[in-house]
Amino acid sequence: MERKKVVAGVDVGGTNTIIGFVDRDGNILKEDRIKTNHYPVFEEFVAALYEKIDNITKGSEKELELIGIGIGAPMGNINKGTIEYPADLPWKGIMPLADILGRYTKLPVLVTNDANAAAVGEMVYGGAKGMKDFVVITLGTGLGSGFVVDGKLVYGHDGFAGEIGHTSIRPGESNRDCGCGKKGCIETYASATGLKRTLLKVMADSIEPSHLRKYSFDELDAKIIHDAALNGDHIAIGAFEHTGKMLGFKLADVVAHTNPEAIFLFGGLALAKDLIFEPTKRYMEQNLLSIYRGKVKLLESKLSTQNAAVLGASSLIWSTREQQ
Amino acid sequence: MERKKVVAGVDVGGTNTIIGFVDRDGNILKEDRIKTNHYPVFEEFVAALYEKIDNITKGSEKELELIGIGIGAPMGNINKGTIEYPADLPWKGIMPLADILGRYTKLPVLVTNDANAAAVGEMVYGGAKGMKDFVVITLGTGLGSGFVVDGKLVYGHDGFAGEIGHTSIRPGESNRDCGCGKKGCIETYASATGLKRTLLKVMADSIEPSHLRKYSFDELDAKIIHDAALNGDHIAIGAFEHTGKMLGFKLADVVAHTNPEAIFLFGGLALAKDLIFEPTKRYMEQNLLSIYRGKVKLLESKLSTQNAAVLGASSLIWSTREQQ
Numbered sequence: 001m002e003r004k005k006v007v008a009g010v011d012v013g014g015t016n017t018i019i020g021f022v023d024r025d026g027n028i029l030k031e032d033r034i035k036t037n038h039y040p041v042f043e044e045f046v047a048a049l050y051e052k053i054d055n056i057t058k059g060s061e062k063e064l065e066l067i068g069i070g071i072g073a074p075m076g077n078i079n080k081g082t083i084e085y086p087a088d089l090p091w092k093g094i095m096p097l098a099d100i101l102g103r104y105t106k107l108p109v110l111v112t113n114d115a116n117a118a119a120v121g122e123m124v125y126g127g128a129k130g131m132k133d134f135v136v137i138t139l140g141t142g143l144g145s146g147f148v149v150d151g152k153l154v155y156g157h158d159g160f161a162g163e164i165g166h167t168s169i170r171p172g173e174s175n176r177d178c179g180c181g182k183k184g185c186i187e188t189y190a191s192a193t194g195l196k197r198t199l200l201k202v203m204a205d206s207i208e209p210s211h212l213r214k215y216s217f218d219e220l221d222a223k224i225i226h227d228a229a230l231n232g233d234h235i236a237i238g239a240f241e242h243t244g245k246m247l248g249f250k251l252a253d254v255v256a257h258t259n260p261e262a263i264f265l266f267g268g269l270a271l272a273k274d275l276i277f278e279p280t281k282r283y284m285e286q287n288l289l290s291i292y293r294g295k296v297k298l299l300e301s302k303l304s305t306q307n308a309a310v311l312g313a314s315s316l317i318w319s320t321r322e323q324q
Numbered sequence: 325m326e327r328k329k330v331v332a333g334v335d336v337g338g339t340n341t342i343i344g345f346v347d348r349d350g351n352i353l354k355e356d357r358i359k360t361n362h363y364p365v366f367e368e369f370v371a372a373l374y375e376k377i378d379n380i381t382k383g384s385e386k387e388l389e390l391i392g393i394g395i396g397a398p399m400g401n402i403n404k405g406t407i408e409y410p411a412d413l414p415w416k417g418i419m420p421l422a423d424i425l426g427r428y429t430k431l432p433v434l435v436t437n438d439a440n441a442a443a444v445g446e447m448v449y450g451g452a453k454g455m456k457d458f459v460v461i462t463l464g465t466g467l468g469s470g471f472v473v474d475g476k477l478v479y480g481h482d483g484f485a486g487e488i489g490h491t492s493i494r495p496g497e498s499n500r501d502c503g504c505g506k507k508g509c510i511e512t513y514a515s516a517t518g519l520k521r522t523l524l525k526v527m528a529d530s531i532e533p534s535h536l537r538k539y540s541f542d543e544l545d546a547k548i549i550h551d552a553a554l555n556g557d558h559i560a561i562g563a564f565e566h567t568g569k570m571l572g573f574k575l576a577d578v579v580a581h582t583n584p585e586a587i588f589l590f591g592g593l594a595l596a597k598d599l600i601f602e603p604t605k606r607y608m609e610q611n612l613l614s615i616y617r618g619k620v621k622l623l624e625s626k627l628s629t630q631n632a633a634v635l636g637a638s639s640l641i642w643s644t645r646e647q648q
Contacts, residue, residue, distance in 0.1 A: 075615075084615065133481040147581065149480075154473050156583020157457040158619055163580045166613040170494035171573040180613055249495040256487045257471065257581045259480020289490040289504055291399070291408065295482055 003065040004029075008053050009314025011114075012036060012073035014088040017045075019052055020307070021064060022314035026125035028307060029064065030056045042091045043100060050104040068108040068317035071097065072117035072309050078316075079159030081111045087179070110316040112153075114138060115162060117312030118266050118303065119146025120153055124315035127264060127302035134262045135254055136301065137164075137247075139269035139276075142179075143187035143194075149258055152323065164254065165191075169246055189246035192222040192268050199225055199239040210235040226272045240272065244279025251280065252287030255296050266301035266308065273300070327389040328353075332377050333638025335438075336360060336397035338412040341369075343376055344631070345388060346638035350449035352631060353388065354380045366415045367424060374428040392432040392641035395421065396441035396633050402640075403483030405435045411503070434640040436477075438462060439486060441636030442590050442627065443470025444477055448639035451588060451626035458586045459578055460625065461488075461571075463593035463600075466503075467511035467518075473582055476647065488578065489515075493570055513570035516546040516592050523549055523563040534559040550596045564596065568603025575604065576611030579620050590625035590632065597624070 006021040006029060015037060021030040032052050039045035057066050074086040081098025083089065098109040112120075119136040122128040128136075132151045138144040143165035147154040154161040165187035166180050176197065178185035188194050196217060203213065210233050215224065228236035251263055269276055281298045288296075303311055330345040330353060339361060345354040356376050363369035381390050399410040405422025407413065422433040436444075443460040446452040452460075456475045462468040467489035471478040478485040489511035490504050498508025500521065512518050520541060527537065534557050539548065552560035575587055593600055605622045612620075627635055 149473050149478050150476065152474065154582055156473075157585035158583055158616070160615050161581065161583035163583075163613055163615070164577070167577040167580045168573070168611060171570060171607075171611075182611070182613070246495060249492070253488070253491040253577060254581070256491045257485065257578070258478055259482055259485035259487075261481035283495075287492060287495075287506070289487055289506070291484050291487070292482070 003061075003063055005067050006030075006064045007067060007314040007317040008056075008069045009310040009312070010049065010069060010071040011309035011313055012071060012076075012083070012089065013309075017049060018310055019049070019056070020310035020314065021056055021060070021066070022311060024318060026311055028310060030060055031310075032056060037090050040090050042095045045091075046097065046100045047104075050101060054104075066107065067321075068110070069101065069105070070117070070313040070316035071109065071111045072114050072313035073097070073111060074113060076111040076113045076116075077159040078110065078112040078116065078153070078155050081109060083111065108317060108320070110320065112313075112316060113144065113162075114309060114312070115144025116146040116153055117316060118144070118301070118308055119148055119162075119312075120315040120319050121303050121308060121312030122264055122266075122301060123148060123151075124318050125303065125311055127299055128262065131261050133258065134260045134264065135258065136264045136266055137251070139191055139265060139267040141191060141193055143191045145254070147258055147260075153319070154258075164250065167250070167253075169249065186246060186250045190243055190250065190269070194246075195222050195225055195239055195243050195269060196220045198242050199235065202235050202238040202242065206235055206238070208234045212236060222268050222272070226275065229272070229275050237275070240275045241279045243269075244276055245283045247276075248280040248283025248285075249287050251284040251298070255284070255288060255292050259292065260296060262297035262299050264299050264301045266303065267305065270300060271305070327385075327387055329391050330354075330388045331638040331641040332380075332390060332393045333634040333636070334373065334393060334395040335633035335637055336395060336400075336407070336413065337633075338414075341373060342634055343373070343380065344634035344638065345380055345384070345390070346635060348642060350635055352634060354384055355634075356380060361414050364414050366419045369415075370421065370424045371428075374425060378428075390431065391645075392434070393425065393429070394441070394637040394640035395433065395435045396438050396637035397421070397435060398437060400435040400437045400440075401483040402434065402436040402440065402477070402479050405433060407435065432641060432644070434644065436640060437468065437486075438633060438636070439468025440470040440477055441640060442468070442625070442632055443472055443486075443636075444639040444643050445627050445632060445636030446588055446590075446625060447472060447475075448642050449627065449635055451623055452586065455585050457582065458584045458588065459582070460588045460590055461575070463515055463589060463591040465515060465517055467515045469578070471582055471584075477643070478582075488574065491574070491577075493573065510570060510574045514567055514574065514593070518570075519546050519549055519563055519567050519593060520544045522566050523559065526559050526562040526566065530559055530562070532558045536560060546592050546596070550599065553596070553599050561599075564599045565603050567593075568600055569607045571600075572604040572607025572609075573611050575608045575622070579608070579612060579616050583616065584620060586621035586623050588623050588625045590627065591629065594624060595629070
């Protein structure tokens with residue numbers, strides 16, 4: 001009997017690194033994990049990662065044939081197979097992940113960042129099947145973006161295309177600090193953290209009563225603000241409105257760059273559905289040049305938030321095989 | 325003797341339409357023109373255009389073999405071969421240029437806008453030879469842009485990719501009107517017209533003496549402001565500084581989208597060299613995320629301003645043949 005082909009999708013996170021063996025239809029057939037922060041030495045992390053992959057491979061070799069390893073990691077560089085200066089991982093500098101893993105295996109290894117992986121995942125398993133030109137925006141703690149042009153992920157000359165989270169919303173005079181060292185980056189507005197910051201601003205300007213006034217900044221999260229907005233809290237609704245204003249403004253820029261068929265919103269903030277989609281779409285349309293108006297779809301990602309990172313990482317390998 | 329292969333490059337302008345027969349090295353071997361605005365009926369314009377091309381072909385058929393027609397036009401749509409709702413041409417609505425020309429000839433016909441044509445021209449004949457990822461910004465009366473990703477012009481889903489001239493510099497509160505109906509578009513700052521508008525703003529805010537105070541808005545042009553700046557006029561220098569600030573800010577956005585190797589500036593305003601390049605580069609670097617800093621070249625176009633439109637249009641055909 002022919003064995004089923006699978007790809008190892010690896011999601012490198014600050015706490016856990018999750019490994020899933022994924023088939024072409026996006027089913028995760030095997031899954032395991034290692035503790036990222038147990039390995040302060042990068043080489044030891046890679047050795048442990050390979051050992052896990054090798055164990056799963058050996059345990060399932062009667063049914064499954066592993067054909068490649070796709071890895072999503074913060075600051076993953078697809079051109080070089082590296083992780084470069086990640087803020088939230090235990091290692092410093094440039095880590096040649098694909099090269100080190102290549103000492104253990106001859107299988108193809110591809111590395112990219114989370115948002116690029118999400119974009120390819122959307123194309124291979126999700127709502128962008130059959131689309132040639134689209135963009136995925138990930139709205140988590142920060143804002144990531146992955147661009148697909150003519151059926152291919154845009155890498156860019158240095159492998160770092162799609163970092164629009166760190167474009168600013170206006171020149172010079174912005175006053176919202178970003179963790180990257182700049183000011184006014186769109187992710188300081190359009191992200192779970194950005195929503196919290198905006199809520200405080202709206203609360204400061206308003207005299208409306210709100211039970212959110214009982215929460216500290218640290219206690220607040222996107223879910224609490226979401227629930228309050230659903231209950232008619234004007235301050236929470238105002239925070240979503242302003243978040244949509246900023247995001248819609250930026251998405252109009254995205255459209256003017258690559259004229260996609262659709263923009264997919266993915267991640268925690270996208271779960272707020274109409275609360276975020278409605279104002280975002282409205283302000284995007286308002287900011288579009290007339291030739292683009294009414295044409296670009298704003299869609300929910302069809303990847304489940306839970307598995308998306310592993311699926312996205314695995315999709316890198318499927319997508320590359322199918323383009324050859 | 326084998327005949328030399330040439331492409332007809334056609335530059336459709338509001339007043340004149342210029343036709344050049346161009347070889348693979350970018351030499352314009354034959355040239356002629358028709359008056360665009362003598363043909364209020366679009367079909368008659370196309371008939372006259374074809375007649376000119378046919379005349380040149382017949383007059384040179386011993387030496388030259390015409391292999392295709394590339395056309396650059398405002399609002400040219402490369403997916404559909406149309407010109408759509410152009411502001412500065414005598415026709416209204418959607419003109420199916422490639423289709424109508426196809427009634428006369430079986431040669432391949434490609435249509436795109438001026439900035440996309442300039443981008444392909446830069447790749448085929450100019451400073452982007454051998455580059456896979458770059459952007460061309462045209463700074464004329466307005467601001468146009470053409471994106472090349474992985475060696476190919478980005479068309480987008482509707483054929484209108486690369487209209488960043490109409491992205492705004494900030495959300496909502498801008499006060500500079502744009503001809504497109506929106507406010508705060510980057511082309512209201514970074515273009516020959518934008519420079520004039522900024523000069524007036526700087527002049528209004530300043531008490532510095534300047535001989536430019538003797539010029540009306542209508543009398544001013546980029547050349548006069550350029551000459552004044554070279555002579556140390558503080559108001560003119562201030563206008564270039566602010567233009568560079570706005571353009572540099574927007575180019576940092578461009579980098580975050582597609583991570584190009586280089587950005588080429590083309591057109592009248594780019595002729596001001598250091599006056600525009602220095603502040604633009606400085607503000608671009610200031611607005612870049614650290615992973616991009618010091619890596620993206622800001623270069624002068626190597627297409628001569630005079631022939632660029634015809635060369636760019638012709639390059640569409642060479643570039644398409646060579647990718648097949």
